[in-house]
Amino acid sequence: MFCLTDAKILSIFNITERTLSNWKRYGPPDYALERLSLTDGTHKHWRDFKILDGIVVCPSGETVTKSEISHYRWMATELVAAQSRASVIEKKLSSLNTLKSSANSCEFAELLALVR
DSSP: TTTSOOOHHHHHOOOHHHHHHHHHHHHOOOOHHHHHHHTOOOOOSSSTEEETTTTEEESSSOOOEEHHHHHHHHHHHHHHHOOOOOHHHHHHHHHHHHHHHHHSSSSHHHHHHHHO
């Protein structure tokens, strides 16, 4: 049954050998099939991905740990904040460039005279 040893299946589900024997004879319950399909890469929505002891193994062979996954939300939040800050800076820079291009115009000279 699947690509796991009996000992591993017993450990994953915390079941007895008798229960495992019944699963082999009559088929495991749906929840066990779902969990085992995630472990061996046959899950219909996660085909070729494997979830093993807190590690996701991608089809490419790359791995992602559970701690890395938990940091993705923080990184996404930081990325959004950085993009927001960059947008504010771009708007200020655009305003400064507009003023710079107007530096030789009469309007800017008049504005500068008013400011002084």
